[in-house]
Amino acid sequence: MLHRALFRPIRLLLPVLLVCGAPLLQAREVATPAEHVEADGPYVFREGTRLRAQWICRDKVTTRTVRAGRTGTRLAPRCGDGQRVHVLPPATPAIAVLPAVPRIVALSDIHGQYDLLVRLLRAHHVIDARNRWALGADTLVVAGDVFDRGPQVTEAFWLLYGLQEQAGAAGGAVHFVLGNHETMVLYDDLRYVNPKYLRSAQLLGRSYPQLYAADSVIGQWLRTRPVLLRIGDTLFLHGGIAPEALPLALDPAATNAAYQASLGLPKATVKNDPATAPLYDGRTSPIWYRGYFDGRLDTAQVQALLQHLQLERIVVGHTSMPHVSAFHGDRIIAIDSSIKNGENGELLFIENGQLSRGLLDGSRVPLAEGVTGLDD
Ligand code: ZN
Numbered sequence: 341m342l343h344r345a346l347f348r349p350i351r352l353l354l355p356v357l358l359v360c361g362a363p364l365l366q367a368r369e370v371a372t373p374a375e376h377v378e379a380d381g382p383y384v385f386r387e388g389t390r391l392r393a394q395w396i397c398r399d400k401v402t403t404r405t406v407r408a409g410r411t412g413t414r415l416a417p418r419c420g421d422g423q424r425v426h427v428l429p430p431a432t433p434a435i436a437v438l439p440a441v442p443r444i445v446a447l448s449d450i451h452g453q454y455d456l457l458v459r460l461l462r463a464h465h466v467i468d469a470r471n472r473w474a475l476g477a478d479t480l481v482v483a484g485d486v487f488d489r490g491p492q493v494t495e496a497f498w499l500l501y502g503l504q505e506q507a508g509a510a511g512g513a514v515h516f517v518l519g520n521h522e523t524m525v526l527y528d529d530l531r532y533v534n535p536k537y538l539r540s541a542q543l544l545g546r547s548y549p550q551l552y553a554a555d556s557v558i559g560q561w562l563r564t565r566p567v568l569l570r571i572g573d574t575l576f577l578h579g580g581i582a583p584e585a586l587p588l589a590l591d592p593a594a595t596n597a598a599y600q601a602s603l604g605l606p607k608a609t610v611k612n613d614p615a616t617a618p619l620y621d622g623r624t625s626p627i628w629y630r631g632y633f634d635g636r637l638d639t640a641q642v643q644a645l646l647q648h649l650q651l652e653r654i655v656v657g658h659t660s661m662p663h664v665s666a667f668h669g670d671r672i673i674a675i676d677s678s679i680k681n682g683e684n685g686e687l688l689f690i691e692n693g694q695l696s697r698g699l700l701d702g703s704r705v706p707l708a709e710g711v712t713g714l715d716d
Pocket of ligand 1: 485519520521578627657658659
């Protein structure tokens, strides 16, 4: 349990550090910025009716300011094999509860592994060879944690952002559900940030969280994404619903709104305010929970929880597995297939209630039987 193991001593140290000053924690925990950034961006900020787009090309910042189009603005890449992006007007808050659809593809925990993400999505024709949406009227769910660890976070966000628009135009949908790493970066916990991005932030003259502030296009989009997403009888979320957190799952729209309102507030504020503390509790919150896998709940308890919520299944990321795996009699589906390692990854398919997994070679096989006791 890497996250928790790291978190526990920090929590114990916190009173000491608050006396000594938080910079001590930062100095010890956060990586040194990379020496060199070959290509990164765009980081796009809204300035009234204009957009300021910035790229980093071989350690040099390039800025372009354009008038924001009423229906969108296209920005061509400036260097590397960067993407052309289409910036839309500000996003509106996502809906928490949606009707059932015939076909859903899901994955999670990309953690900056954009190349692997693209290979996986192409292998199953979710996107075409030009990385355009190819799933028609079907649905893709990404259950959190694009930020941290890997070196292609920017690319992954823009891909998902663009696919969401393309899917909508095709009668399908892309849903991005927030993970704990989205909340961590936004509240300035940078312990897992790839050193490349600390250098990008230096060059751009903003802190890394400020590159995703409310005035940034992706930052604003993140502030409208859900934590809980129910599609038919399936609930998607990053960590899981703990019995202690049941009230949060009973009103998903209110829970999503509470998360969205708290994104970007300082870590100490969200953890100490009784109104937001349950959203950020490292043991029981929907973005951190691991109780389906660490022995805290048995199958009868899981079934009772799902029955209470009138759910057929809960699909979660966050706790890394070698494969997309079924736990507790197919009631809990774990979809963090360890993409973060940059070597392999899998998709979950839900087709008229039938579950299968998609492998990197494009083949489809039954879900793996879950093995409890594995952790991140
Ligand atoms: Zn996570």
